[in-house]
Structures are given as C-alpha cells and as structure tokens.
Amino acid sequence: MTLGGHPNLFRAGCAAIIVGALMHVPMLEMGMAMGNRLVGMPMDGWMAAGMALIALGLPMAFVGAIPRRITHESDFAGTVFEARDDVPLGRRHAVVLAILVLGLVIDTMKPATLGFVLPGLRDEYGIDARTAALLPFVALTGTTVGSFLWGWLADICGRRTSILLSTIVFVATSLCGAMPAFGWNLVMCFVMGASAGGMLPVVYALLAEIMPPRHRSWLLVLIGGIGSVGGYLAASAAAWLLEPLVGWRSLWLIGLPTGILLLFMARWIPESPRFLLAQGRKAELDRLSRDFGFVARTVQLDAAAPQRARGRLGIALVLTALGWSVVTFGLLLWLPSDLRARGFDPDVASRILASSALIALPTVAVAALLYSRWSSKGTLVLSVALMLLGLCGALLPAATLASPTVLTAVISLLVVGSNGLIAVLLPYTAENYALAVRGRATGIIAGSSKFGGMAVQGLALIGLAPTLAGAAPLLVAPVALSGLLVMAWGRETRGRSLRELEA
Structure with missing residues (x-):
C-alpha cells in the first residue's frame, strides 16, 4: 500500500525525525553518567542539531503524506464497500488486527506512563505537587485536541495517512525524556x-x-x-523493569524504538476502500478488494433524515463521553487520595481498589459478547446504568460507606460501568456514522471522553480535587440523562451491514 501524496518526501521527513532523535543520545549518555539526571544541563550541539532536524522533518512528512487530491463528502455519496457476509477472518485480517492492536498499546502506553514518571520528575526538577500536576493537565489537553484534529484529518486525507502521521509525531515526542527543563517537558507532553x-x-x-x-x-x-x-500493562511493566536501572526518562524514551517499529509495520495497514475510489487509485482498490473480499454497492441516501438523526445521536454520545471522562479522570483517578482522606488505612484503601479492579477485569470480554450477541445499543445503555448505580451508591450515608464491603461494591459498579462504557462507546459511534464523517464523528466523541478529565485536572490545579461524596451528586442527573438520550435516539447496529446503516 502506497501513499497518495509524495512518498519520497514522506520517507525523507521520517528519516530526518529518526536521525534527529538519535542525535540526542550523546546528551543522554552524559546524563546516565551523572545518575540519569539532565536538569539544568545546557543543550549540546548534537541535541540542538537534532531538534532542528525534527523541526524540518515534521512538515516534510506531513506534506509528503497528504494526498494530492483532498476528498470531499460528495466523493463518497451513494457507494459503500463492504466485505461479503460469508468472508471469514483470514491471515490478512489477523496481520492488520495485530498491527493496530500494537499501535493502540504503544499509543496508550505513553500517556499511561505519566503516573509513573511524576515522582522521579518532581525529585529531579525540585517542583511541588501542584506544579507537577501541570503535566497530566497538559497531556489531557493534547489528547483532546488530537482526537478532534486527527478525526477530521482522517476524513479528508485517509485513515492510513492519519495513522502514519500520528505515529511519526509520536516518534518525535519520545524526546520528552531528553528535555533538561520542565517547561520543555510540558511543550513536548502536549504534542505527545x-x-x-x-x-x-x-x-x-x-x-x-x-x-x-x-x-x-x-x-x-x-x-x-x-x-x-495492554497499554497500561506495558507502562507498568516498563516502569518496573527500566525505571530502577535508567531512571524515569526511559519511560518516555521507549517511545522511540516502539514508534519506529510501528512505522515500519504500517506498510501492511490498508486504506479505506472508498477513499481509494475517490482518489482514483484503482489498482490498489482492486488488490484490496481481492484480499478482503470487498464488494461495492450503491445505496439510496435520504439527505435530510440521517442529518437529523446523526445530530440527535451526537448530542447523546457527547454527553455520555463527558460523563465517562469526569468519572474516570475525576472520581476514579483521585479515589486513592479520597479514601485516605476518609480515614482508611493505605493498605485497606489499596485492597479496596485492587478488589474492585479484579471484579472489573473481565468487563471487556463480557461487553464484547453482549455487544455482538445481544444488543449494541443495549450494551451501551447497560454500561451507563451500571456507572449510574455506582454514583447513586456514592450518595449513601458516610456511616454506610465506611464499611469496606459496601465501598468495594460501589467502586466496583463505577469501575465496571466505566470500563464497559468506554469499550463500546467508540465502536458504536464508528458504526453509526457514514464514511464521509466517520473519522471526525469518532474524533469528537473521543475528544469529549478526554475533555471532562481535562476540566477536572484544571480544577485540581487550583486545589479543587474531586471527592466521591462531593462530585457524585453533581453527576447523577447528567449521566442519567445521557443514558435516556441514547435509549431514545440511538439505533441498533448489531447484525446490520454498514450499507444498511449508511442508507
């Protein structure tokens, strides 16, 4: 699979970024000789030249990857490519799934390392907890912006192009781990x-x-x-294996080899077939159709009704994503501190959280089973309902919640509901929106699932950290409303082809 833009320019840009990243190695070696500390060190010539190469390589990669012809919604109207109903999962599907799972693991691992790097970062830079909290706030702000940006880019420049560009930016931002000043860490963390x-x-x-x-x-x-x-497991394993040996910076620098690996494997990632059709890349489209069993079908589109339906559903899904993000990045993220403030012994608090996590561990498998065998819409509403039950449980009297058993049950409902919800929310969005707007629609919902967390982290910066008792009453009504709106405006996608859903 080739690029629709200028492949040689893209390759030159990627080479400049990789070489520029490797030019930071001498300064990192100097830091290792001084106990893995770079704070206060001036940038040497190699590092300055490397940053200049990266600054040159990024625009080259972007210009090289963007197709010569930008697609518009009219390019897709009326044609749907979908595999035949009898096509089994084969080797090509397995290769693509393996690469994309690896991409998601690498992608999730980078933000997941934030919690592990903060102690070492605070120690090296000599900053207090409130200043260090700027890092997760900036990172969440970046993921929110990125979800909107890349979803939009995917609709006009292609899915594969967006994945390639996201990956090369990821490689460039692995240099978070080489920055000698906290301010530079914030800049790189936002881009990351x-x-x-x-x-x-x-x-x-x-x-x-x-x-x-x-x-x-x-x-x-x-x-x-x-x-x-997998991303969180990879982050925790890297922290366990690497941080004691080479310090906290290694948890970010590991993004360099893993990102390069993903970049080289991206040659096996296919492009959306209807995007290839709009680009006039017929030879690639024919080859892709043979490999995946795609068949082109024409559908009759009702121009007005889908717009109204998509608009209503979008409101419901955005509200659902916002509720999830506040629960996950607000209540659950700050729960360890909240439990200690309630008077629980740290060991007891850790045991409560571990028990809740074990109860929630099979959630993804159960959600996948219910989503595909029972009801996609029903699974989404059920996940919202479980999270809502956990919020209602948080409204119980303080004396009742003082029982570890009761508190574990409440937290388990929150964890199970939130895990199930995020597992089905984006797949449900992707299935409900037409190809021409699918990328940006999924990006908007993904961005909304970060925006609430960004807002909560912003409040924490001024000392307003959320508590279970304080935030739950404010969340019950919005979360309940989101479930009711999905129930009213959502549609069932289980067992329905994309051509049927799009028509």
Missing part, C-alpha cells in the same frame, strides 16, 4: 498527547470499514479493550 489522541478514533473508523460484517461488532470492542489494557 495530541499524537496519542489521534490513533484511537482513526483505528475504530478503519476497523469498522475493513472487517467482515459478522465479525465487526465483537472485534471492535475487543480490540479497543485489549489495546487499552
């Missing part, structure tokens, strides 16, 4: 977040378009869940 925010919505949009219809639903849910869980 923007690149990480782009992978998730584009991967869902692409998988919805290339997977066989009868396997599409459960694969979308399962792959997203595996990528998310």
